[in-house]
Amino acid sequence: MNSFLTNNNFEFYFFGITKVFFVLFSLLYLAFALIVVKQVTSMSKSVSDKFNYILIIFSFLHLAFSVLLILIMLGL
């Protein structure tokens, strides 16, 4: 057991498992970002105002950054 913890396998498994968790979490976050885009679009349709497009742009920016987060997590 001690030999397992001290050799390089520990780092490999530890960071491997961490990476899997990070990627899964990022995927969940991406799903949430998609819901945000849908919901903001739906809200803007329900109550239309001159500045709603700014909110839609922000929701898409958030989606783009959550995609970037996945790419970063996969590249770790």
Next chain:
Amino acid sequence: MTRSKDLDTIAPDDIVISKPIPEIPSVQPKKNKIIKTKIETKEPTVIEDFNQKIHDILGHTKNPFSSFLVHPKVLKFTEQDDHEIIYLAVRPHWITNISWFFISIAMLFVPLFFGYLSFLNVFPIQYRLALVLFWYLITFIYGFEKFLSWYFDLFLITNERVVDIDFNNLLNKHFAEADISAIQDVSFSIKGILGTFFNFGTVLVQTASEKNQIIFNNVANPQKIMRLLKELRDLDEHQGEQL
């Protein structure tokens, strides 16, 4: 002496009762004509007076992000009728945003303290950068969600009804409405130091419709809202009487 003359002498009151009866049909149409002409001439002035009253009560606003929008021309909602005019659109007072605004600002500085967390030093720099990016996304979505909840939390007063539109936590939509004619009672309350200082409070509208209460929390100028609803009810009653 004929029979009728004989009765008249015995009971003279009968003559007084029987005389006006034939005159009634001729009088009634004349009265109706007078009422109709009065309505025709007064109707435009009543609406003009009402618009002037609304202007006097509410004043005017130009900022689209204001929490008290008078006659918003660009604001529309899906359930709105073609001829429906929005007199007032109200959001919770802007001061109610102050807590989440400062929390968001504080959250921006949290990554500066990541270096002090010793367990994070175990991870390579790429992991820590990813964590910082993730933290800023969380910060952004926290502030954005709070802003959206405020921005789309609308209380609308139109010429036909009172509407409450609410989006909670990005996932729930709430819509409630009550006709102006169904409003039974309107009351408001202003509580606390902030409420008194910034003049915002809760407006409670009691209605005769299925949902018997519509509550608007933390709305600016509750007195003005109450006065506007009173004027709308008066106008509605006035129009009802004329019809």
